[in-house]
Amino acid sequence: MSTTLMTKPEEEKKLIQQAYRRLLRSVKTKTDEDRKRIRMAYEMAVEAHKKQRRKSGEPYILHPIEVARICAMEMGLGKTAVISALLHDVVEDTDVTIEEIRELFGERIGMIVEALTKFDGLYDVASPQAETFKKILVTLATDVRAVMVKMADRLHNMRTLGSMPSHKQIKIASETAYIYAPLAHRLGLYKLKTEFDDLCMRITEPERYQEVEQKLKDSESQRSRYVTEFMKPIRKSIGEMNIKFRISGRAKSIFSISNKMKKKQVEFEQIYDLFAIRIIIDVPLPTEKSACWQIYSIITDNYKPIPERLKDWVSTPKANGYESLHTTVVGPRGRFVEVQVRSERMDEIAERGLAAHWKYKGASSSESVLDRWLNHVREMLESPEEDAVDFLNDFRTNLFADEVYVFTPKGDMRILPQGSTALDFAFDIHTEIGYHCMGIRANERQVPISYKIQHGDRLEVMTSKNQKPNESWLQIVVTGKAKSRIRQALKEEKKQQGEIGKEYLMRKMKNLKADFNSDNIDLLLKFYEVKSNIDLYYGIAMEQLQLGRLKELNVEHGKFSIPQEEKVVNRQIRPASKSQSQQGEAQPHLTINGEDAKQFAHSLATCCKPVQGDKIFAYTTITDGVKIHRNNCPNAKNLLSKYGYRVMKAEWVTSFNTSFVADLELTGIDDIGVVQRLTNVLTNVLRVNMRSISMDGNEGYFKGKISVVVNNTDQLNFIIKNLREQEFIASVTRIE
Numbered sequence: 001m002s003t004t005l006m007t008k009p010e011e012e013k014k015l016i017q018q019a020y021r022r023l024l025r026s027v028k029t030k031t032d033e034d035r036k037r038i039r040m041a042y043e044m045a046v047e048a049h050k051k052q053r054r055k056s057g058e059p060y061i062l063h064p065i066e067v068a069r070i071c072a073m074e075m076g077l078g079k080t081a082v083i084s085a086l087l088h089d090v091v092e093d094t095d096v097t098i099e100e101i102r103e104l105f106g107e108r109i110g111m112i113v114e115a116l117t118k119f120d121g122l123y124d125v126a127s128p129q130a131e132t133f134k135k136i137l138v139t140l141a142t143d144v145r146a147v148m149v150k151m152a153d154r155l156h157n158m159r160t161l162g163s164m165p166s167h168k169q170i171k172i173a174s175e176t177a178y179i180y181a182p183l184a185h186r187l188g189l190y191k192l193k194t195e196f197d198d199l200c201m202r203i204t205e206p207e208r209y210q211e212v213e214q215k216l217k218d219s220e221s222q223r224s225r226y227v228t229e230f231m232k233p234i235r236k237s238i239g240e241m242n243i244k245f246r247i248s249g250r251a252k253s254i255f256s257i258s259n260k261m262k263k264k265q266v267e268f269e270q271i272y273d274l275f276a277i278r279i280i281i282d283v284p285l286p287t288e289k290s291a292c293w294q295i296y297s298i299i300t301d302n303y304k305p306i307p308e309r310l311k312d313w314v315s316t317p318k319a320n321g322y323e324s325l326h327t328t329v330v331g332p333r334g335r336f337v338e339v340q341v342r343s344e345r346m347d348e349i350a351e352r353g354l355a356a357h358w359k360y361k362g363a364s365s366s367e368s369v370l371d372r373w374l375n376h377v378r379e380m381l382e383s384p385e386e387d388a389v390d391f392l393n394d395f396r397t398n399l400f401a402d403e404v405y406v407f408t409p410k411g412d413m414r415i416l417p418q419g420s421t422a423l424d425f426a427f428d429i430h431t432e433i434g435y436h437c438m439g440i441r442a443n444e445r446q447v448p449i450s451y452k453i454q455h456g457d458r459l460e461v462m463t464s465k466n467q468k469p470n471e472s473w474l475q476i477v478v479t480g481k482a483k484s485r486i487r488q489a490l491k492e493e494k495k496q497q498g499e500i501g502k503e504y505l506m507r508k509m510k511n512l513k514a515d516f517n518s519d520n521i522d523l524l525l526k527f528y529e530v531k532s533n534i535d536l537y538y539g540i541a542m543e544q545l546q547l548g549r550l551k552e553l554n555v556e557h558g559k560f561s562i563p564q565e566e567k568v569v570n571r572q573i574r575p576a577s578k579s580q581s582q583q584g585e586a587q588p589h590l591t592i593n594g595e596d597a598k599q600f601a602h603s604l605a606t607c608c609k610p611v612q613g614d615k616i617f618a619y620t621t622i623t624d625g626v627k628i629h630r631n632n633c634p635n636a637k638n639l640l641s642k643y644g645y646r647v648m649k650a651e652w653v654t655s656f657n658t659s660f661v662a663d664l665e666l667t668g669i670d671d672i673g674v675v676q677r678l679t680n681v682l683t684n685v686l687r688v689n690m691r692s693i694s695m696d697g698n699e700g701y702f703k704g705k706i707s708v709v710v711n712n713t714d715q716l717n718f719i720i721k722n723l724r725e726q727e728f729i730a731s732v733t734r735i736e
């Protein structure tokens with residue numbers, strides 16, 4: 001029988017089995033029993049997903065297998081995570097229930113899979129991402145492995161994003177950059193964080209990504225020659241120490257290089273620290289620290305160190321557990337070189353974060369640091385009624401931030417996120433102390449409650465019974481705890497003050513013969529444009545809402561209704577007034593979700609000012625119609641990740657009689673008449689219409705901003721290119 005030609009199903013079957021064998025090899029320690037259980041999970045997943053395919057067309061089962069492999073191989077997780085990963089999409093897509101999984105695989109795995117199922121709302125357009133993220137964190141507080149599997153899931157989705165439509169790619173990438181990358185960083189998963197960043201950049205800034213990637217490739221051999229030259233004298237001395245060690249001279253991530261280029265406004269060739277040299281030593285735990293410093297001493301015997309750049313995270317690890325000794329020295333030919341010294345154990349923690357922590361439990365103080373962080377997470381989750389978007393904002397400022405250590409008058413240490421104010425400290429001590437905080441003394445001196453606390457401050461809170469929170473306090477505090485407590489207090493206060501407003505309203509409605517019921521109240525919320533009953537009663541009590549206006553409403557059989565004309569007027573005014581933002585210029589031609597954009601009240605976002613030819617997306621605002629943003633708009637990341645469900649696809653319809661305003665930033669040599677020369681080039685040579693120009697000179701250099709009117713990105717790029725060629729101009733960048 002000839003089997004040279006396999007049919008497609010056979011081929012796929014082989015592919016799946018190969019993937020499974022690769023997964024099995026990546027699970028390090030396993031008993032026969034573990035093997036059996038992994039096999040059982042695998043078979044359950046195969047059966048569950050047998051009819052499904054991914055967007056790319058390949059069998060769906062390859063996804064959970066790969067997620068499981070990432071958990072084992074790249075994150076160093078064990079069999080529990082592997083089994084959970086294999087099952088992570090099973091309940092969502094089939095009749096298999098959580099109960100069955102619990103019965104077969106036990107309580108722990110059942111819980112993790114349940115958590116993963118609950119928050120897998122990634123492609124569910126109806127569920128706001130902030131809500132999803134909150135759910136992720138609830139799980140984080142129960143079992144960190146669930147979050148790790150979720151991150152592996154996200155990583156695989158990001159790696160295989162190519163087959164998704166582009167607006168979905170951007171949405172997913174933004175969410176990743178906004179939530180998953182910082183979370184990975186906070187959990188000490190540096191490798192993962194770096195890959196997330198790079199994958200996101202490949203989607204949001206493809207040209208720039210490819211440019212840096214190519215240049216890195218081209219300069220690779222030059223780099224490795226330099227590392228060899230640098231290490232030559234050092235290698236010998238370390239060899240004499242008689243320890244095992246290895247060296248890596250890996251380039252920094254494309255994302256971080258590109259960031260540096262943007263921040264410093266320099267070209268790739270001008271970045272001196274494209275790579276860091278890492279010396280990883282293999283020594284027993286008790287001698288780690290002294291061995292690291294010995295290596296440091298060898299390096300600085302050969303090259304001159306820059307003292308400010310010494311970072312000792314060996315003696316005091318970072319809050320996320322990172323341990324390493326960093327220094328920057330002047331290497332051959334005067335180049336600055338960053339050198340990182342660490343042990344194999346420290347390296348594994350840096351690469352794998354949490355998973356490695358468990359392995360080395362008790363080896364360093366970092367475990368308690370992480371535990372403390374997880375306690376913070378739990379604490380933040382304690383106010384479940386809080387709005388998910390508020391929560392996400394608080395979370396980002398609190399738990400991704402660095403920490404500051406301060407002391408109570410008794411000498412107890414309190415740890416707060418960097419940027420916290422004296423008022424945050426008061427709430428951290430106790431809610432009641434926060435509520436009645438009158439003033440604060442820092443190091444024996446009176447400071448405003450908005451004072452940003454510093455490392456080592458000794459803080460004392462003064463309270464008064466008559467003091468209570470007010471609206472402005474929300475602007476002062478940064479910690480989630482203080483914010484949610486203040487919001488709660490304000491709500492309570494509003495409710496009390498609103499009681500009287502409620503009474504006024506009831507009386508007035510009685511006079512008008514309208515029933516006091518929830519239908520009528522809901523209509524009043526719309527009529528007065530307020531969000532809640534509390535706001536309604538409060539507004540009436542404070543006379544911000546006029547009860548007299550109720551006469552404008554119709555009452556029929558005790559039921560309020562808004563007169564017809566009123567509705568029409570309201571609707572007409574809005575789109576008309578909003579579409580004027582193009583001021584005289586012809587409206588751009590666009591499609592939104594494939595349909596003519598004219599049906600939507602839409603306008604170009606003023607933050608990033610898209611120009612015909614830019615990659616764009618549409619975003620539905622609550623009050624201002626649809627806004628068109630550039631894909632790389634700095635605000636986009638925030639919008640997309642929090643309100644991804646409001647995003648629509650947008651495309652230009654090429655037209656030649658539409659103009660756009662684009663802003664450019666220029667730097668160059670400040671000379672007499674620079675403005676005139678620039679104006680001359682633009683108007684007489686390039687024949688461009690200029691909207692505004694502003695220049696700021698200082699020490700022979702100028703920095704300026706010009707707004708030009710263009711038809712499309714081709715014309716804009718032509719202008720940028722020509723300006724760059726002028727000898728008095730050093731750089732031209734489009735403002736993002």
Ligand code: MN
Pocket residue numbers: 063088089153
């Ligand atoms: Mn998945």
